[in-house]
Amino acid sequence: MTFNFNPGPAALPKEVLEKVQAEFLDFRGVGYSIAEASHRSPEFKEVIDGAEALLRELLDIPAEYAVLFLQGGASSQFFMVPMNLLGTGGSADYADSGSWSVKAIKEAQRFGKVNVVASSKAENYTCIPEFDTADCDPNAAYLHITSNNTIAGTQYALFPRPPAGVPLITDASSDILSRRIELRDFGLIYAGAQKNLGPSGVTLVIIRKDLAERSPEKLPTMLNYNTHIEKESTFNTPPTFAIYMVNLVAEWVKAQGGLAAIEKLNNEKAAMLYAEIDADDFYRGSAKMPSRSKMNVCFNLATEELEQAFIAEAKKSGLIGLKGHRSVGGVRASIYNAMPLAGVRQLTDFMREFRRTRG
Numbered sequence: 001m002t003f004n005f006n007p008g009p010a011a012l013p014k015e016v017l018e019k020v021q022a023e024f025l026d027f028r029g030v031g032y033s034i035a036e037a038s039h040r041s042p043e044f045k046e047v048i049d050g051a052e053a054l055l056r057e058l059l060d061i062p063a064e065y066a067v068l069f070l071q072g073g074a075s076s077q078f079f080m081v082p083m084n085l086l087g088t089g090g091s092a093d094y095a096d097s098g099s100w101s102v103k104a105i106k107e108a109q110r111f112g113k114v115n116v117v118a119s120s121k122a123e124n125y126t127c128i129p130e131f132d133t134a135d136c137d138p139n140a141a142y143l144h145i146t147s148n149n150t151i152a153g154t155q156y157a158l159f160p161r162p163p164a165g166v167p168l169i170t171d172a173s174s175d176i177l178s179r180r181i182e183l184r185d186f187g188l189i190y191a192g193a194q195k196n197l198g199p200s201g202v203t204l205v206i207i208r209k210d211l212a213e214r215s216p217e218k219l220p221t222m223l224n225y226n227t228h229i230e231k232e233s234t235f236n237t238p239p240t241f242a243i244y245m246v247n248l249v250a251e252w253v254k255a256q257g258g259l260a261a262i263e264k265l266n267n268e269k270a271a272m273l274y275a276e277i278d279a280d281d282f283y284r285g286s287a288k289m290p291s292r293s294k295m296n297v298c299f300n301l302a303t304e305e306l307e308q309a310f311i312a313e314a315k316k317s318g319l320i321g322l323k324g325h326r327s328v329g330g331v332r333a334s335i336y337n338a339m340p341l342a343g344v345r346q347l348t349d350f351m352r353e354f355r356r357t358r359g
């Protein structure tokens, strides 16, 4: 059996892929593929409305928030957020927890003042930076964090509380829909779909509508959140096929029992894998314990040669995509929602065998 531990684009639930295959040529009896349907057709309207309704249900998104399906990836949100929300002469607080935060900070600096409230750079991003409300600017336009750090394998277990009136914004590209969150604690959440939501090509943005009132009118139409709020993500052609797949993934998550059940399974998967890593010092977890990610489990072996042998042999055993990010090396097992427990079990079995023969 092959299991795909790719960091993104990542594994999709098998049931979803089978459904896509089954209805690819003739979408639910309309006589053509959903990939060929107009974004204004009734069949696509049902798909996009269905995706929004399911996400609202799963994440308990209140009515005062808009759910948008945009293009340009999470990387475009790095600039759309400050472009829309920073205001002239404004300043925003950012927590630096790794490469993706660094990129978000760099883009925000083009639009105003950025105050880095905390950074774990000195610890090589092996932990979530510690800070509290008192470290934040009460006049900041917002506080930005990266809830799960895909490359370093760290994740916020608890979210920071910004000062009253300062919205919390998170890049949740690699942990959206993986656990329950209190949505009202956030002003804006964005996520590229290709880790936990669907295929690449669509970016989910959940925004409290009143925040979009800040968007300067002079912004290009496509880069103004209000355009997409008013036109319900169909101002122009949205990534229709990717949205169709997000709808199917959301249906799948609901069928698993929703976020409570998904979270429980994700906890089990991560616990099983970390227990194997912690069994002795043959494997060494890269992230500090309280900051460990339940989505991207990163670890090292004694030497780079041993790591390479591990990755190559794992691949031969059907465990693919385990190479760590090129910037940090090591081994990374991405165990997003679609990774079944059986995949993690096959990986831990392999780890035990590899330790026995090479340890």
Ligand SMILES: *Cc1c(COP(=O)(O)O)cnc(C)c1O
Binding pocket: 008, 072, 073, 074, 075, 076, 100, 146, 148, 149, 150, 171, 172, 173, 174, 192, 193, 195
């Ligand atoms: C993958 C990833 C991104 C980049 O997403 P794109 O859709 O490729 O722009 C940004 N942030 C995080 C946390 C990621 O994991």
